[in-house]
Structures are given as C-alpha cells and as structure tokens.
Amino acid sequence: MQDTLSNKALLKSTIIALLIAGLALISFILPAEYNIDPTGIGAKLGLTALANPTASIDIKDEQIEGQQTAEPNTASKDATDIIEVIVPAGRGVEYKFTMAQFKKMEYQWQTGGDELFFDLHGEPEGDTTGYYESYAIATLAEMKGSFTTPFAGVHGWYWKNKSDKAITVKLIVSGEYSFHALKK
Secondary structure, eight states: OHHHHHHHHHHHHHHHHHHHHHHHIIIIIHHHHHOOOSSSHHHHHTGGGGSOOOOOOOOOSOOOTTOBSSOOBOOOTTEEEEEEEEEOTTOEEEEEEEEOTTOEEEEEEEOSSOOEEEEEEEEETTOOSOOOEEEEEEEESEEEEEEEOSSSEEEEEEEEOOSSSOEEEEEEEEESOSEEEEEO
C-alpha cells in the first residue's frame, strides 16, 4: 500500500513539473531565445529583446568620435529611423526614445563585429528617484528584437565600449515614438 501511494505521488509530481516546464517554455524561453511569442507574454515582459539577431548590416568606418550621425528626431507614429552612434573607447553612451505606455518598437543594431556591453532599459516619465527597468543586459556585437513599453517615459540603450578603439553602432528602429536622441 505504501508503494502505491509513493508511485501515485511521484506520478502526480512529475505531471505537475512537466506542466510548469511547458508553461515556462511557451511563456519565457521561446520568446527570449527564438523571438517566438505565442502567448504575447514575452513581448509584454520585454523578453523578445533577448533573441539574437540574424540579419546583417553594413557599417561605415568614417565617423566623428562621441557623436551620433543622425540628428535628434521628432518622429510620428510607426516611424522608421537608421541611426549611427559612436561609442568612444573606454566609455559608454545612451541613446533614448520617448514613448507612451504600451507602445511597440522593433529594432536591430550591429557593430560590425566588435562586442559592446549593453543595457536596454526604460526610465518612467516624471520619475526623480533614478529608477529604471532593464529589458535586456548582455555583451554582444549585434541584436534584433522588439519590446512593448510597460510605462510612459524614455526607453533605449546604454552601450559601454571596453576596448581601446571607438566602435560604431548602426541602429535601425521602427515603432511608435515621439523623439529620440543621444542622451547627454
């Protein structure tokens, strides 16, 4: 009788574990690893931003260090912009977009092979505490994905160049944002 109860408990535990693993796969792993989001939860949590890019972008080598090559822009709904940002040697820069709550942005960026540390994050509108929410943090040479803003504010990238040469980031974005520029 004791063995029968143990087997039933083990079977029940196994089924519960498989259900939880399946939910985690569909809700978190597929959006983060493969940019497949059948439930929509991955986009709401910003997990689709973690999927690695597959597209290739050509990068121009002649840029002025520490500057962006696109002017700050006041874009309208569903804008598309191509922006080149220089990340100076041993320094970091931020490039931000002003977005309303629950707006979506699709993006891809590439350095031409040089890896940069980055933090894709957002800062709530009107916040004075310094709070920010990170959507993706890694060290990569390129990335492609999308995210939906959980709150109104500025959202974008902090790139840090740990090398001894300037690195150019080519950023292509489309979505619903009202302004973008290099954050000073």
